[in-house]
Every structure is written in structure tokens, then in C-alpha cells.
Amino acid sequence: MALKYPPFAACMAMEQAARSAPPLRQGSHGAAVALLQGALVQLKEKLPLSIKKSGAPDGAFGAETLKAVISFQTTAKLKPDGVAGAKTIQALDAEMAKMMPVAPPPAPPPQGLAKEFDCYGSFKRRFTWKKGAALPPQQLYAAGGR
DSSP states (O other): OOOOOOHHHHHHHHHHHTTTTOBOOTTTTTTHHHHHHHHHHHTTHHHHHTTTTSOBBBBBOHHHHHHHHHHHHHHSSOOOOSSSSSSHHHHHHHHHHHEEEEOOOOOHHHHEEEEEEEETOOEEEOOOTTTTOOOOHHHHHTTTTT
16 A cells, blocks of 8 residues: 655655554664654654754654554554554554645636646647636737637
8 A cells, every 4th residue: 555645655665564564563764764753743742852952853763752652553553562563664654744745726717818728738839718818809810729
């Protein structure tokens, strides 16, 4: 199963942990552990010793991270073993994906000049003129419209 939360999906070690190949456990360290710690903090788990004064995770899976993983697993109704393997990472990924902001709808096309593609992919232009447009219809033709 592909990870949905972009920071998780961009990390090879996190992708591997999502397949339990290998999972993250006490003694692990690196970027995937730092992502795990950051996600746990965003989900209100307490990691005061693992978070540096700057607020950045330390990337070391120690006793405090173990306790936070067990707490998350209990909340998510998973086996509370303290190992961040497939089920734990996928549950954490789903929670983090829910927190991502929704993209705004695309802006409407500009009025007056519209571009479109036909079903064969060849490009054609369609010009429309509305009262108050910059160019009247006869000048649109001279500008390249047909």
C-alpha cells in the first residue's frame, strides 16, 4: 500500500517500514524515525526529550519514542508492541493524510480568449468577444484568431 502523506512517501526507510521490511523499533535512528517522531508530536503524543529546543525531532528511537508509539497504537486499536511496522505506519499515515490541507479549486479561465484541445490533441484557439473586451472581433482576427 502506497503512503499518502507526502513526507512519509518521500522517505525510502518509511516506505520500507510500512512493509515491515524492516520496521522501526527501539534502537533505530535516522530520517524515518524523525518523521515518525514529528507525526506523533502532531498527533499530540508527548516527546519532550526527543524534540530538541528548536522543536526538531532527534531521529533516535529511544524509550520516549517507544512509549509514544505504544500510546498511538493503543489509541488506534493496534497491538501495543512499540514497533512501528506495517499496521502502525499505515495507521499513522492515514491520520497524517487527514490533517493535510485541501487544495483550493483551480482558478477560472480568463475571459475573452479561451484555448482548447480537440479530441486528437491538436491545438486550436477559440476567441470570444464580450462587450468591454480589450479587442473588438475584427481585431481578434488580425491578432491570429480565425
